[in-house]
Amino acid sequence: MTARLLLVEDNRAYVENLREIFEELGHEVRSVGSCSQALEVGRAWVQVALVDLKLPDGDGTTLAIKLKNENPDCEVILLTGHASVESAAEAVRAGVWAYLIKPTPVPDLLSTLDKAVRHVQAQQEKRELARRAQVAEKLAAVGTLTAGLSHEIRNPLNAAGLQLSVLERRLRKLEPSIQAPLLEPLTLVRDEIRRLEHILQDFLQFARPLHLSPRPLPLGPVLEKVIAFIGTDAERRKVKLEADIGQASAVLGDGDQLRQVFMNLLLNAFDATREGGHVKLSVEQQPTTIEVHVDDDGPGVPVEQLDRIFEPFFTTKSTGSGLGLPITHTIITQHGGTMSVSRSPLGGARFTVSLPRAPHQS
Numbered sequence: 591m592t593a594r595l596l597l598v599e600d601n602r603a604y605v606e607n608l609r610e611i612f613e614e615l616g617h618e619v620r621s622v623g624s625c626s627q628a629l630e631v632g633r634a635w636v637q638v639a640l641v642d643l644k645l646p647d648g649d650g651t652t653l654a655i656k657l658k659n660e661n662p663d664c665e666v667i668l669l670t671g672h673a674s675v676e677s678a679a680e681a682v683r684a685g686v687w688a689y690l691i692k693p694t695p696v697p698d699l700l701s702t703l704d705k706a707v708r709h710v711q712a713q714q715e716k717r718e719l720a721r722r723a724q725v726a727e728k729l730a731a732v733g734t735l736t737a738g739l740s741h742e743i744r745n746p747l748n749a750a751g752l753q754l755s756v757l758e759r760r761l762r763k764l765e766p767s768i769q770a771p772l773l774e775p776l777t778l779v780r781d782e783i784r785r786l787e788h789i790l791q792d793f794l795q796f797a798r799p800l801h802l803s804p805r806p807l808p809l810g811p812v813l814e815k816v817i818a819f820i821g822t823d824a825e826r827r828k829v830k831l832e833a834d835i836g837q838a839s840a841v842l843g844d845g846d847q848l849r850q851v852f853m854n855l856l857l858n859a860f861d862a863t864r865e866g867g868h869v870k871l872s873v874e875q876q877p878t879t880i881e882v883h884v885d886d887d888g889p890g891v892p893v894e895q896l897d898r899i900f901e902p903f904f905t906t907k908s909t910g911s912g913l914g915l916p917i918t919h920t921i922i923t924q925h926g927g928t929m930s931v932s933r934s935p936l937g938g939a940r941f942t943v944s945l946p947r948a949p950h951q952s
């Protein structure tokens with residue numbers, strides 16, 4: 591079981607020693623030498639932090655409390671050269687996972703770490719399952735409501751549109767000099783009615799249960815089509831759109847639905863970058879899955895919003911619907927895949943879609 595580990599220790603030699611051991615085991619390791627640097631990395635990234643008790647700008651116990659405040663799922667292992675009953679008691683009060691005395695025998699350190707990692711990952715999995723169940727429930731409720739409401743609105747709207755064209759025909763029979771001032775507001779009303787019809791269409795599409803027709807589908811052409819389709823948007827918005835699709839293998843899926851997924855993610859990435867921004871679509875083949883990353887160099891998703899962005903109608907945009915990510919999430923879940931958000935190597939947000947690979951055809 592590999593994890594993201596943060597080493598907070600100002601003894602360089604000791605850090606390098608631990609880093610080597612942990613990286614050998616496949617863990618992802620970051621190291622810093624002070625409390626303030628630890629809090630910078632800390633946030634959502636870290637799963638287990640190994641923290642020295644005495645740091646140049648503070649003590650490890652206080653840091654443990656702050657790290658756990660920002661990231662309740664993470665666990666802290668305190669390391670100290672000079673154990674005392676007071677510091678141990680304080681560590682327990684701070685809710686640290688373990689309190690070890692340096693130099694700790696490597697097998698002891700590793701078994702403590704292993705237990706902490708298992709605990710953190712079980713905790714995160716539980717939270718993710720609860721979140722998904724909550725989103726699914728909310729989606730179902732919202733779906734029923736919007737479908738009902740949209741149908742109810744549609745009928746009077748159709749009637750109004752029809753009466754409006756009757757009115758227009760009658761107006762056009764009048765003297766041209768009185769026609770113009772009457773036609774102008776009429777045109778405005780007609781445009782607004784059209785706009786409402788569009789919105790209703792979006793809502794209905796969202797509310798309609800998805801009908802998937804899954805078949806073995808090479809992902810490459812799906813992604814290429816999306817890139818071709820969306821390229822003009824990128825140009826118009828002066829965003830540099832890069833694609834590294836390679837030899838993406840096949841998934842079991844529905845082409846139309848998957849295109850919608852990557853359109854949504856790319857449009858969000860465009861929205862997040864400024865003019866001259868950078869957006870990248872890339873594919874990573876894993877043994878049983880294919881991962882597609884959508885990266886941008888925008889501001890990223892603030893930690894406190896990470897839990898909310900998949901909720902229907904959650905949006906931070908003045909013209910957003912807040913339906914893009916919930917739709918995307920539903921489609922991916924129906925494909926047996928998963929979605930996650932992290933920090934992009936480009937500096938902004940990274941949305942990763944992971945889809946099971948199609949079984950080989952014989």
Ligand SMILES: Nc1ncnc2c1ncn2[C@@H]1O[C@H](COP(=O)(O)OP(=O)(O)O)[C@@H](O)[C@H]1O
Pocket residue numbers: 854858859862886888889890891899904905906907909910911912913914915916938939
């Ligand atoms: N690439 C991104 N970078 C930063 N924030 C994002 C990104 N993608 C989505 N978000 C956040 O998630 C919210 C919900 O996205 P979405 O469901 O697609 O709805 P909408 O795009 O209509 O706002 C956005 O309003 C934005 O705050």
Ligand SMILES: [Mg+2]
Pocket residue numbers: 854857858914915
């Ligand atoms: Mg969107």
